[in-house]
Amino acid sequence: MKQSRRNALKAGAAIAAASALPRFAIAQAGTVKIGMSMPQTGALGAGGQAALLALRMWVDEVNVRGGLLGKRVEFIVYDDQTNPANTPGIYTKLLDVDKVDLLIAPYGTVPTAPIMPLVKERKKLLMGNFSFQVNAKVQHDMWFNNSPWNDASSWSDGFFRAGQKAGAKSVAILAADNDFAQNLANGARTLAKKAGIKSVYDQNYPPTTTDFSSLIRAIRAAKPEMVFVMSYPNDSVAIVRAVNEIGLGPQVQIFGGGMVGLQFTPIMASLGSLLNGVMNYNSYVPGIKYPGIEDFLKRYSARAKEAKVDPLGFYLPPFNYAIGQMLEQAVNGANSIEDAKIAAYLRKSEMRTIVGPIKFGKDGEWAQARVVQAQFRGIADKDVEQFRQIGKQVVVYPDAYKTGDVITPYDKARKAK
Amino acid sequence: MTILGLPSELWFEAVMFGILLGCFYAAVSIGLSVSFGLLDVPNVAHPAVMIVGSYCTWALWDRGLDPIVAGVLLMPLFFVVGVLLYRFYHASFEKRGTEAGVRGLAFFFGVAFIIEVGLILIFGVDQRSVQAEYIGSSLELGEYRFPYRMLVAFGVALVLTFALTLYLSKTFTGRAIKAVAQDEAALRLMGANPVRIKQWAFGIATGVSALAGAMLIIVGPVEPAMDRVYIGRTFCVVVLAGLGSMTGTLAAGLILGIAESIVLMHPDLGASWAPAVAFSLLLIVLSVRPQGLFGR
């Protein structure tokens, strides 16, 4: 990992020297240090490594452009092993020993939660990284999250709307017993109640569950018309398999919702045709027109192969690259690397990124959520490249990015091309 | 009609799924039942070795082999690894005699961690899973459906249990393995070398875990640190069974599987209580019947 980073830096420097950009000459006047911890092992390790690659790409590229305000960007990263007990120590080291200028949060909610009070106490800017509602209680005014969701309903809204459009009046909720899924489930419950949808099944399952046959059978017995699942990667695989094996019953209109993992390439590839018909949340799928994202993904794929991480990188990498872009725009816009000034700029301006324009609300989450609900269609087994095609994941929500209509009921969608 | 809060038509399936799951638990525990149950080797690295089996299975599957075939082919290789591992353990601990217990345990913990990191370095931290005809489809009997992958685990568990039971009771070496568990000195008087017998038995236990590893990746995705979940689970099955009883291992697996399945299916019990059920059962059994359900 270290080696490849060094090589990449070298390569970046070489390109810069060759093209002899005039701004690069100024770039030697000091450095800007950006620090973070990223889960590179443990439960979120796989996603974290892909996200980290995107950030490294941005660092390399911004340095080729001459750095931030003419200063070279130095990037300091530690591995927190997806363990929240590690992050307060790491961030204290970043602040007090490494003396970093700017902070980026680790990927995920649990590793981020313990550093919020610390960052608030020190009055530091923190760029959030796909966490969920960590700032709700702490209310740090220099927090800016890169994730396309804001509150819990932004997540399940699209799913319930699609279900109701198909005439569904009841829902089964299955959620993993962990922080993130439980937060989502609470949002989904409130939303379902408000919309007058009857909850016919509502269970939390332990994260160590091996076989979901019994749970899926119990859901089938409850005869729901929507099945909303919030699960973590390993469980998502097991649940999709069990649903294909045990069946949910012909009355189910849509199945999916908040299954983490179905965005990761190795998992999509290993499930293959079993994915067909599943409607699940996502951050980006091919077909969504964001300026510059296709070019980014091309560059990403080339480097992902070498780094042995998620080869497609739709889910986390573009949004991590966007963190870099936002920092770049805000530092240049504020013409300062002081936290307060950058934060002021981020608060009032629209950010232009490869994941579309972003405007922040008061709480540092996106003012307009953009969680995508997409339905898998016509997926074949053992083929990674197919997922680059438009239409393998049809965007059914939000309307502005729609690439097709949801097919219901679920049994019909499974067979649709 | 509902019986104890669960609709009667679901009872049958809850028990059936439980039997399939229980057989899977037995399949992943039976190697440990030999190494820990019979030989008294506190092999907490057993699940880690199993995960290595899963990854090897994955690598062979990736080159076009069926996962079950891959698991079977890996058994001789793992047998040899087991023999070597036991030799090392014996030379370092048993030979010196003094309190091998705590240090032996610490040793196998160390081995498990080294394996875990080795897997991360070779394969990365991604989840791995395999595809096959029998994954994602099910046997349909009327309105009942049973996943083929669980039926595969069911079959493997039965075959392993009966093969090991027969081997331990009918063959000379098998009886010697059982004897070594009970009275090493007597065996030595009979002219057999207990160390050779133990290393043979440990080899078998490790060989079996290659097939168990194949089961593991057939049933669900696998990741390097997954052995940590299975340390508790496999030791729970082996201790519940009573040390060294093969049929007891199957029975204990079934009890845990059925209990878990019922809790997962029951609308009022709450699926999230499932892990507590299995381990509470273990605590109760241990405090009432310390030798395990089927122990000597």
Added chain:
Amino acid sequence: MRFWIGALLLAIAAGALAVSGVNEYFFFAAYVVITYIVLATAWNILGGYAGYVNFGTPAFFGSGAYAAVVLFQALGAPLVVQIAAGTAMGAALGFGVGVMTLRLRGIFFAIATVAVVFIMETLMINWRYVGGATGLQLQRPEVMAPFATYARMLFFVMTVMAIAAVGIARYIQTSWVGRGLRAVRDSEEAAEANGVPTLKLKLIACVVSGGLMGAAGAPMPMYLSFIEPASTFSLNYAIGALAAPMIGGTIHWLGPVIGAIVLASLQQIVTVTISGEMNVLVVGVLLVLFVVLAPDGILGLFKRWLKSSSR
């Protein structure tokens, strides 16, 4: 007497350090190392002296942490009260587990303690008041003078706790309890036959050990200003508590202290220098090396070296 003078000096030094200008990061890292000193010392009372392996460290640690959270949530109790509650909770759990399982052979006791971890974790996952599976963010109260930050105060509190833990372990080792526990370890049957009240001794060890682990867990929620079951009941604590005495030496009270300092410091360094998987590898390799090559840990090596140089 010399021990207690040393202990007093150490506590004063820790206090002075905590109000000095030393870098904040030192206190964050040192807090974790000292936590492992307490855990390893506690583990060794039952595991080292009596030979009863406890895998359930996370259960005791976690019950202490959650006891603290409950009191903090309900009454806004100060840190000292939280620690007292954590100790009581850990000791009570130790008593319960001990009564249920200490009649068993050593290895069954070990398995039973694993079961306790899973049961405790499941209980907390399903208890909404302490946040359930979602966890709970906690707003730390203002720090007390003379400490400038909460981390500094926790460092001092933890040092005092570690000194107390080591003092207790030392007392047990040299008293009749320690002699009895050693007899249990060497041969439980023989000890029983000689009229040693084995069950009572084991129970005392289990309660003291559990109480100390609970105490070690109590300040953790304040350290993180967050609590969540999965990481609170992490297997890492079980392994750290077991590995440190193996590396340092189990016979003497100093062993776990040395082992914990070596192991936990090394882990802290690896976390911020190489990478995460190396962290796990360090524990693995050290464990295998020490139990195979140096069965009596660093202390054993040291003793051997002393003997050979005096000869």
